Amino acid sequence: MDKPIRNTARSIFVVKEKIFITPHYIRVIFKMSDEQLVLFQNMRSGSHNKIYIPSEKAMYCADYEESIWNSDFFTAVRTYTTRDIDFNAKTLQIDFVAHGDSGPASKWAENAKSGDFLGIAMKESQKPLVPSAQNYFIVGDSTAIPVISVILETLPSTANVMLLLEVNSYRDTFVLHSKANLNVRWIYNSSPLSGSKLAEECIALLAEEKQFYIYAAAEFEVIKKIRRHLKEALQLERDRYYTVSYWTRGISEEESNQERQKQRME
Structure with a gap:
């Protein structure tokens, strides 16, 4: 029997807030629109995601929702963890390790401010993060x-x-x-x-x-x-x-x- 294909969702998320949890640990909180709540309804905290880091060209593009998925409009793709999805508060959180400008993701996070955006893609998964144990x-x-x-x-x-x-x-x-x-x-x-x-x-x-x-x-x-x-x-x-x-x-x-x-x- 063929394995079922996991549903994939992707969208452009706008930064609501950025918090330095510690000197080297950044939490970026994104707004979730009503459309994104539906699109990501089967996603969960702790799942891996792919983040698409926009180029300067994408940031000045009027239709960035479509354009960012074109490789000309993002500088890098990185794998991260979805720290939290709160469907009641309509927010999604991703935590970044701040280690200077050596990596494109940490550089983006350190410079991120309210109103900036990031492409995020996730796959649906119902598998527990760890099995039951004592x-x-x-x-x-x-x-x-x-x-x-x-x-x-x-x-x-x-x-x-x-x-x-x-x-x-x-x-x-x-x-x-x-x-x-x-x-x-x-x-x-x-x-x-x-x-x-x-x-x-x-x-x-x-x-x-x-x-x-x-x-x-x-x-x-x-x-x-x-x-x-x-x-x-x-x-x-x-x-x-x-x-x-x-x-x-x-x-x-x-x-x-x-x-x-x-x-x-x-």
Whole structure:
């Protein structure tokens, strides 16, 4: 039987407000029109999306709703997490890591102001972000905090969660909301583009493996080390963990996607 095709929705969203949650963590809140409420009615918080960053040419185009989807009118496409969709407040939120002007998405977010716009495309998905479990071990760098925050908000009070989170500095820590019992360990890395000790910290905490469901999301090489440990050292079954890389140090998302495709073909 053929797999069902997931519905895809896309639209141009206008910025309502921008908030610096921490010095390196930006939340952009977009307005949702009545048409967008219908178009995105089956989408949910925590889902991946594609953002289309408009070029200066698109920003001065009268019909940008249609024009931005033409490659001449956007400078880059990036994958992000939908932090929140609030159909009552008619808002959609996306959180960005602010790391200077090195990336087109973070540059856009740092300069965004009320009235600016962004193309956003999402696929419908009803799959839970994590399976039901009593004990979770969740690992992530700054790029993974939006989806991890959504995961925590969905967990029941009976769940126990050990968290290992990497951020720029102590000023980038904040309160995580969840009914679950949280045990949070923050580690600081002011130069994530130069490397990370997140994998080593994760492996050390898993020295005495317990009955966790493990969720890890971070930079490509970090996830590669963690995945190898889970598969080879701990010999965990595939349904005991989920790992995903959100970025690759030193290369763009386009180059990173090409590298992953090469590895799948090898």
